[in-house]
Amino acid sequence: MKRGVIGRIDGGLGRIDSFSLTREEEGVELDAMVDVQRVKRTPNGLDITMGRAAREDVAETESVSLSTGGITVSRDAAVETAHTEFLTVGDEFAAVGSSDGTFAFDLLGDRFGADVSRAAVDLDSFWLDLEDPTPWKVGFYGHDGPVENGVVHGEGVLDDGVFGRAIADLRKNQLGLRVDIRDREYKFLITESGYLELYQPREMAAAGFAEFVADNVLPHTS
Structure with a gap:
């Protein structure tokens, strides 16, 4: 991960394991999943958890048909799935790949009883x-x-x-x-609004991204 939206953690996530959740919305059963893929400790002592998250949501789709009788517009509900990479650094902060992935903050917060919200940077x-x-x-x-x-x-x-x-x-x-x-x-x-994209060093990995945020950005967030 060389880019992402930073989220501050109020409370503690503790040890994060893979999990799945099910909810019902508009009569449709919807799934969400957090898949932990790697846990690493950096030389600087940061405990990083990395993985992917996905969530199904009900979205309204619109279709248009033309006929001799005119134009007909119909709307239907369809299930769409959003996904994102994520990482967490202990109970200090979390990050997701883009603004579309901030739903992972809610999944982690709800699961582990913490408030994970998008950071504001001074x-x-x-x-x-x-x-x-x-x-x-x-x-x-x-x-x-x-x-x-x-x-x-x-x-x-x-x-x-x-x-x-x-x-x-x-x-x-x-x-x-x-x-x-x-x-x-x-x-x-x-x-x-908490988005960071690192262009150099080019060889920067997720651990380097996490260390840059912890050392340089986090002290200036709220």
């Missing part, structure tokens, strides 16, 4: 806590003027004179940064 405190980061993408909002929000690209965008200083003072909803951490170059995108 981007200003996060990037100021890094040593000499280079921004290559900045999304901002809340500007009182003709340009209320936007996204700017370019190496060192906040160094661009008056323009860069103005953006630096605005609220940010996404940051693309380059930074050296312990003699390794990291390039990544992080959003205020």
